[in-house]
Amino acid sequence: MNEQETNIESDGFLKYTLQVNASPCQGEADLAFGFASAVVARGHELSRVFFYRDGVYHALKGAQPADPQTAKIGRWSGFAQSHGVDLVVCSAAAQRRGVWTPEEDNGLARGFRVAGLALLVESIMTTDRYLIFG
């Protein structure tokens, strides 16, 4: 459930928060990336993408998938760099999966950072639309 008041600016452009629960090789991950790209292409603001549950595997640096999958690993890093999108990995979910530890705070792929659920809540409250993938 994600119901919220809408707050459409007069110019018709909206702010989006996305949550990705799917791992990089699941279909919903493609759906999320396709949607994120389209949000930017349509001129809306993609404020933040929050990676939660198995979605935190997106931030795993050094993954070496078979060829057809390669693009799925690095694409968020490139996307964040091109469009200034904040990529946030849930600290608890990442720690639980060994993707990140507080002691070695250098293991994440480029463009990702670690934060808690409070940041997700803040995003939901300050953006117009919130979609969950996976």
Place this chain on the structure above:
Amino acid sequence: MGVLHVLGQPPSSREAWRHCRQRMVARDALLLVADAVYAIDQGALLEPFQVKGVSLYALLPDMLARGVRPDEPSRRVGWVDFEEFVDLTVKYQRVLMW
């Protein structure tokens, strides 16, 4: 406008389909994505939604990826690409992902 329901579960996920159907009212829209697009070849699954008067859409890239052809008798389903998916989330004030 009402709620945009985004359904990605295959037709075999009866519970998800049933819950989604129960939540929908006439001013809502249903967008089929991922494995849910297989339902387009099974018209009987979409009939209850049409009876309710909801608008039906399907994500074209997901259809093409699964060999569900848009030129088959389509039973009033609108094909959308990703940017039109975004347009739907603007038009409908709330989005529910199933």
